[in-house]
Amino acid sequence: MVEDRLLIWKFKLGSRDALQRIYEKYKNDLLKLAVALTNDVNTAEDMVQDVFVAFAQSAAKIQMRGNLKKYLVTCVANRIRNRKRDQQRHETSSINDSDYIVSDLQRPEQWAILSEELELLSNAMAQIPYEQREVVTLYMQGRMTFKQIAKIRNASVNTIQGRYRYGLNKLRSILNSEIKK
Amino acid sequence: MKSADNIKKFFNKAAIDTNPSMDKAVMNKILMAHEKTKSAAIKPKIRRTIMKRPITKLAVAAAAIAVVVLGLVEFIGTGSTSGVVWAEVAKKVQASRGVIFRSRDVAPDSRDGGPDYTMNYSSNTQLRLDSYKGDQIIKTIYDDFNTKTVILVDHGHKSYVKMTFEQMEQYDLWRDPKSFVQRFLSHEHRELVQKTVEGVLCEGIETTDPAFFGTGHPVDSLMARVWVSVETGYPVQFEYEVVRYSGQIRIADVVDQFQWDVELDESIFEPDIPADYIDISPGE
Numbered sequence: 001m002v003e004d005r006l007l008i009w010k011f012k013l014g015s016r017d018a019l020q021r022i023y024e025k026y027k028n029d030l031l032k033l034a035v036a037l038t039n040d041v042n043t044a045e046d047m048v049q050d051v052f053v054a055f056a057q058s059a060a061k062i063q064m065r066g067n068l069k070k071y072l073v074t075c076v077a078n079r080i081r082n083r084k085r086d087q088q089r090h091e092t093s094s095i096n097d098s099d100y101i102v103s104d105l106q107r108p109e110q111w112a113i114l115s116e117e118l119e120l121l122s123n124a125m126a127q128i129p130y131e132q133r134e135v136v137t138l139y140m141q142g143r144m145t146f147k148q149i150a151k152i153r154n155a156s157v158n159t160i161q162g163r164y165r166y167g168l169n170k171l172r173s174i175l176n177s178e179i180k181k
Numbered sequence: 182m183k184s185a186d187n188i189k190k191f192f193n194k195a196a197i198d199t200n201p202s203m204d205k206a207v208m209n210k211i212l213m214a215h216e217k218t219k220s221a222a223i224k225p226k227i228r229r230t231i232m233k234r235p236i237t238k239l240a241v242a243a244a245a246i247a248v249v250v251l252g253l254v255e256f257i258g259t260g261s262t263s264g265v266v267w268a269e270v271a272k273k274v275q276a277s278r279g280v281i282f283r284s285r286d287v288a289p290d291s292r293d294g295g296p297d298y299t300m301n302y303s304s305n306t307q308l309r310l311d312s313y314k315g316d317q318i319i320k321t322i323y324d325d326f327n328t329k330t331v332i333l334v335d336h337g338h339k340s341y342v343k344m345t346f347e348q349m350e351q352y353d354l355w356r357d358p359k360s361f362v363q364r365f366l367s368h369e370h371r372e373l374v375q376k377t378v379e380g381v382l383c384e385g386i387e388t389t390d391p392a393f394f395g396t397g398h399p400v401d402s403l404m405a406r407v408w409v410s411v412e413t414g415y416p417v418q419f420e421y422e423v424v425r426y427s428g429q430i431r432i433a434d435v436v437d438q439f440q441w442d443v444e445l446d447e448s449i450f451e452p453d454i455p456a457d458y459i460d461i462s463p464g465e
Contacts, residue, residue, distance in 0.1 A: 005342070005461070012338060013320060017432070019215055023208060032197045049207055056215035111203040118195035140192040168185055175191065 004068040012059050019056055026069060027052070029141070030076050031112045036137045037080050039126035045111045047083065051075045073142035074152050077134060084130065124174040132167030135160055270414045279304050279445035281438075288422075288433040296320070301436075307450040323452050332452050341454050343462040368393050376408065378418045379437065383408035393421075400425050415441045 007025075010018035027048065034044035051072060055062075062071075114122070125133050134153075138144045150160045285298040296312035296319055303309075308324040321334040329346040373385035385408040391400050405421035419436040 009333065009335065009342060009461075013335060016212055016215065019211065020208060023211060027199060027204075027207075028197050031199070032195065035197065036192075036195075049210065052207070052211045053214040056211045059215070109200065109203050109206075111200055111207060113198040113200060115194075115196040115198075117191065118197055121191060121195045140189055168188060172188060175188070 008062060008068060012062060014059065022055075022068070023052060026072055029069065030072055032118065033073060033137060033141045034076050034080060035112065035114065035118060035122050036125050036141055037077065037134060039122045041110065041112050041114065043080075043083070047076055047079050049111075051079055070142065070144055070148065073138065073144065077138060077142070077152070081134070120175070120178060124171055124178060127174050128167050128170045132163045132170070135163040136167040136171060139164055270409050270416070273414050274416065274441070277442040279443045281440040281443055281445075282436055283438040284310075284434055284436045286433065287435050288431045302445060302449055304445050304450070309450055321453075323450060325450070332454075334452070334454055334458065339455070339457060340459045340461050343460070373406065373408075375411070378408045381413075381417050382411045383417050384411055385409070394423070415439065 004022075007018045007022050011022065030048045030051065031044060034047045035041060038044050038047070055072065055075070125137065128136075135146075135149055138149050139146065146157050146160045146164065150157045153160065280301075280303050282301050282303075283298050284301055286296075296314055299310050299312040301308065301310050306326050308322075308326070310320075310322040310324075311318050312320045312322075319335075319337050321336070323332040323334075325331070330343065331346065332341060332343050334341040368388045368390040370386050370388040370390075373387055376383055376385060385406050387404065387406045389402070389404050391403050393403050393405055394400065401424040403421070403423050406419070407416055408418040408420075409416050416439060417437065418439075420434065422431070422433040424431050
């Protein structure tokens with residue numbers, strides 16, 4: 001926390017070093033979160049890049065009192081949610097949550113390198129409704145509390161906890177069947 | 182896989198890594214975005230009132246003294262072939278009451294909106310750094326080695342942070358001249374051929390030990406040098422270059438314009454924080 005405050009302080013003063021340190025410190029966590037939410041490596045990469053670029057441009061606006069990791073996690077989650085909403089708006093046919101498919105055709109220079117476990121997790125996550133997937137991911141990977149998730153999603157804590165329970169049950173069931181195969 | 186804990190473990194086990202070449206490309210994209218907006222982020226509000234005080238001009242010397250002095254002491258016991266010279270230097274530096282010096286970032290790709298230069302005022306127990314962008318002061322740092330506390334004042338954003346050296350973690354520990362010198366001297370080094378620095382004939386010493394700034398500051402490579410006037414026996418220039426994160430970060434600083442053995446008034450080290458500045462210290 002103290003290190004993050006110093007990093008933000010230096011970043012607000014224009015330090016490239018601080019920005020690079022923030023990037024190095026959180027890029028993997030954010031990529032993992034984005035992969036779990038989208039089940040699409042390319043989309044995940046784009047979303048995380050966009051968040052870092054926006055962050056780099058926002059030195060004057062960033063507040064120093066909050067938690068930097070949770071701030072970045074929220075930015076990624078919001079960006080993915082907005083993208084999903086835009087896609088749904090523009091597609092004539094309804095898009096199912098499981099329509100996000102990990103692309104086998106990887107870009108020649110792929111940024112993120114996924115472990116087998118993460119691919120398995122990502123595929124399993126894609127099979128649960130997005131609202132539940134988001135809560136499970138923010139709670140498990142983003143280390144956010146139910147209260148924090150409820151706040152950013154403008155929902156009650158009970159609703160968030162319900163989504164978590166349903167999501168976790170489905171995820172458990174899917175992973176159990178995958179592991180048995 | 183039955184419990185939430187097991188799912189959590191699975192999340193933790195699901196690792197991700199990044200392709201280094203893409204990492205660099207992404208970082209460059211982010212830095213470019215930062216570069217375009219950084220100038221708007223720095224809006225210094227206060228004048229360089231500090232420098233108007235005569236005392237202030239005296240104050241700079243102390244910090245550099247501690248750094249260089251301790252380093253020079255170390256030189257003596259490390260097999261230097263010009264022992265007499267280094268011994269004299271060590272004595273003079275140690276005897277200095279205070280030192281004033283300028284430090285500046287000279288890395289070609291790091292003009293990042295940070296300060297153009299920093300004036301350092303150092304006694305044996307305190308250090309003050311005033312960073313300037315053009316002729317305007319943008320930040321001030323007060324280090325107190327007795328209480329091991331540091332106050333960082335951001336004039337542009339009218340805020341300040343109070344912390345202990347421990348809370349600072351690995352940041353800028355070298356600012357403590359004593360710690361810096363001891364560290365410098367305890368690492369392997371070699372003597373350099375004579376060279377004229379700022380018109381002064383100097384002898385130098387160099388270290389390339391990657392652990393020079395401590396193990397908490399991992400580097401790919403490092404070079405640090407001190408140049409000392411043959412005539413006066415005082416350090417004239419200190420320089421170092423550090424490469425980190427597979428070449429993504431290159432830090433190169435030069436410390437010069439030394440004024441040795443100056444008497445620094447205590448008031449120079451008393452934090453001068455305007456009443457409307459916000460305290461953003463941890464725990465506040």
